[in-house]
Amino acid sequence: MVSMKDISAVCGVSVATVSKALNDQSDIGQETKKRIRQVAEEMGYFPNTAAKMLKTNRSYNIGVLFNHEDYSGLTHDYYAFVLDSLKRTVEEKGYDITFVNTSDRRAGAMSYLEHCKSRGFDGIAIVCTDFYSPEILQLVRGNIPIITLDHLFNNVCAVMSNNVQGMQDLLTYIYKKGHRRVAYIHGADSSVTQSRLSSFYRTAAQLGLTIPDEYICMSPYRDTKGAYAETVRLLELREPPTCILYPDDFSAFGGFNAIQERGMRIPDDISIAGYDGIRVARHIEPTLTTLRQDTEELGKMVGEKLLSLIEHPKTTLVETLVVEGHVFEGNSVADISGRNKEVPRKGKKHVVTDSI
């Protein structure tokens, strides 16, 4: 690797002059600058990041904390898209992205914070992790610029997808389509779940919907089997819902299966809606009506705010940025507003069964 020393030898100047020339300092003559730069180019010079880091305490490297259950967030559409956007945002500004090593969690091994300091990350984006672990707490207490996604810590910047507004929009949309019996299978307990669930109740109350307790139940996120089971239960109620909300799109496929298996059609016989707006859900018929979270904007916000925190630590506000999603209108929620005005029918609809 060609170093500044090599360039200085060729140009017959000192190493300091080379450094200053390449960093465009004012106390080097135009002529000399031009010559040094040209030689550097010709010799194929590029800076040694390690040496630069050592001297300047800047790595132009962002650490991301990104693990989810047994896997990393990589296998999760929502997080993956956020990370992708984040990556593009910071790369544009000359930063690289490194995963915070989450492997060695033995006692005595480096903690997250130590690892991050050791690597010299300029900042850290906590995208997904177990926010309640003591190690994470230690990390956010450390004095590296930090930003979290979808979780609030005291005195730490955060980017949040607006789950309150999102659920309100989704439920309102469904209400406007004429649905009055809406069930909600919510995800496992977390701050995100709390936001959505309380927004669900509040919105329902505002709309004048009465939600029987049996319409509300839990199934873990992305668990198709759980969603399947709860869907079956809901369908077998004396008065089943006309629309079911799922914790997320993936879960909605579990409901989809249960419904199809019973020979019912979506959305003719029952409506469903997901949450997230994962890609595949837009490519399977019936396309899923869902609250699409703006992963592009979320990632961009995380990146921009973190860089601001790094580059302007004094003037950057510690605040929570909220990103809005929007209802993606698929084909999984029927418009039954007409039905509400009909005179209630008595008995069952006559069905012709064809015998072979």
Added chain:
Amino acid sequence: MVSMKDISAVCGVSVATVSKALNDQSDIGQETKKRIRQVAEEMGYFPNTAAKMLKTNRSYNIGVLFNHEDYSGLTHDYYAFVLDSLKRTVEEKGYDITFVNTSDRRAGAMSYLEHCKSRGFDGIAIVCTDFYSPEILQLVRGNIPIITLDHLFNNVCAVMSNNVQGMQDLLTYIYKKGHRRVAYIHGADSSVTQSRLSSFYRTAAQLGLTIPDEYICMSPYRDTKGAYAETVRLLELREPPTCILYPDDFSAFGGFNAIQERGMRIPDDISIAGYDGIRVARHIEPTLTTLRQDTEELGKMVGEKLLSLIEHPKTTLVETLVVEGHVFEGNSVADISGRNKEVPRKGKKHVVTDSI
């Protein structure tokens, strides 16, 4: 940050002694070692990676090249799972993973190779990228340990999913289920496509299948619209296939839509099969029969071979490692072997249509 200097001051020894003690060198007394380590622990010491890198030319950091079309490979299930496995494999050995910055591709900016040398990556895993770009060529010609996934360069280690065997297994499976009219919508031109397509033809020949030209067509990978269109075309043939193979699982959903839309059922009326084995395909009914690539093993191989290349450069063979997939048996391919023996029926089956 507490440095070795601080420790040496407290312990009353030289910095060199501290370094040797922490690195467990033999020429330091047991007593001294123990004392130094204890003090280091108490003072919360951890090594400065930059300084270590500068001196040793080892970063314990792996660069991954991971971009796919406009996005990174993050949004692609197959690559994401491979990366996840790779990440876990190398993290276990104390390495971190950094994305090779693919943002600034202007002339004059650093090339991939320069960027990688600048960052001091110990090795590079090229997971997905445009393998034909000159920059990539320059990168693999540079003398950093390199490994590629699903692409062969001269004199470069590679890990390949066995597409030849995979397609053979898949087609043979379908044949055994009684299918004789099999169409194949293959992906856009690439070495992977070549392998699968030629294997398809060879296997078909071995099985005695005659594949009419109109059964073979192209639709880009993960393009549901393209797959939809080709599926429609195939269904409208005078003699439509009994089974359609898609470039990948995602595309298969496009076919799925076309088939459902026509009121046909999978697999009763027509069979379909994908390729990859993405997660969501196992969670939607009918679950997709597909060739599931072993992403866990692929990532592990990439990681282990690369580390071997880094740690034992002399003794590590430059070779291509092949990873087998297996047929995932979903519900999307019907067993019609019975039908072949039946006397061909004349006319259409009588259908009772119920009028309201």
Added chain:
DNA sequence: CACTTTTACTTAATCGTTTACCCTACTCTG
């Protein structure tokens, strides 16, 4: 006991940059 060997450290150079401070030769200025 005199010599060699071993043990346990220390010294000092080095990796490639950055940067505070110093130096020299011009150019102004009154």
Added chain:
DNA sequence: CAGAGTAGGGTAAACGATTAAGTAAAAGTG
């Protein structure tokens, strides 16, 4: 024309580690 100012560049320390080479004392050897 003496003194100040400035442009252009050099010196050397520093960042935090590693490591070859040196050294003094203890231990082993015949």
